[in-house]
Amino acid sequence: MKSFFFYFLKTFKDIKRFSAVFTTLVLGAILYGFFYPTAYKAQQAEDLPIIIVDQDQSALSHQIINTIQSNPNIRIAHVTSNFLEAQQQVQTQKADAILLLPEHLSSDLLADPKNTGVGLYISSAYLIRVKQIASGLASSLEYVIQNHLERFGKVSHFHPKLPIHQIPLFNPLSGYGSYIFPSVAPLIVHQTILLGVGMLIAGYREKLVWRPKSKEFFGFFASIFTIGCLACLYLFGFIFWLYDYPRGGNFWGMLLAVPIFIGCIVSLSMFVATFFDMPERVGHVLVPTSIVLFLLSGTSWPLQSMPLPLQWLSLCLPSTHAIQMFVQLNQMGVPTLIILPKLIFLSLTGILFLILAYIRLKNK
Known part of the structure; x- marks a missing residue:
């Protein structure tokens, strides 16, 4: 157990030592949480x-x-x-x-x-x-x-029909910020972990042949897992409150979903990181995927309107299930039973990628 905590704390020290990793993994969620919603603070376009x-x-x-x-x-x-x-x-x-x-x-x-x-x-x-x-x-x-x-009432017998009043159920302000940021927030966590873990492991492998022991592997996993959970609670709690976005629809369901989501993304990130030999390549390859992942989430364009191959691809991505799941939990307040299939998918996917990451890192 001592060696596990040693590697757990060592990972935090390594993150702090690598400025690019620290900026991406820690400061990324904090800064994005403040600056991304600021552009949409007015909520509605004017002029x-x-x-x-x-x-x-x-x-x-x-x-x-x-x-x-x-x-x-x-x-x-x-x-x-x-x-x-x-x-x-x-x-x-x-x-x-x-x-x-x-x-x-x-x-x-x-x-x-x-x-x-x-x-x-x-x-x-x-x-x-x-x-x-x-x-x-x-x-x-x-x-x-x-x-x-x-x-001209005496001239015309026409009476205008009563206007239709639109009452939004899950976005009371009908604002762009309260529509877009709850969908972007899980993707921010997804991408900061993917990039940060990729650069950190690639940095390890660039300096030496990194074959972590079991305790070192899971100590690394636990440290990134902790950062990811804190980032989610920060975005879904403080930032949603700060900008007065709809929140707390199913609080306990969100608390259950966060560790499952983060565990899946950390496992995926560790697996993807094994394909890079230097930190710079991680940014070159993975940064452009943010737009693709958001498009395939069904937020900006309905999945049903996309070609079938893209629909099938989107259903294979953890980001699609996570974005839809947290919008349902935080904004719509759906019962946990409804998002159970998404939780099962993220859990099984996380276990699969964790095993693959362990095998690749041990063998390499």
């Missing part, structure tokens, strides 16, 4: 530029434009009567959307409101961001049209 194509040139269209100008989410970049000119502005990314107020809008609204068309064209380059344009324009148009119809 989004739009082009208004006013072909009606009536008192109603001018009232709509004046009302839209008071909306903080939207900035009117240009008002024109030429739709092709507005389309070119969106294609060159000088604006995010086009609002088309067609000819005879005012008269058509009173004559036959159901056949009145107001066109809204949104750029698909940043769908999450420009959703604010749709909601902002909808509220502005609804307000102006209701006032206009009330003034």
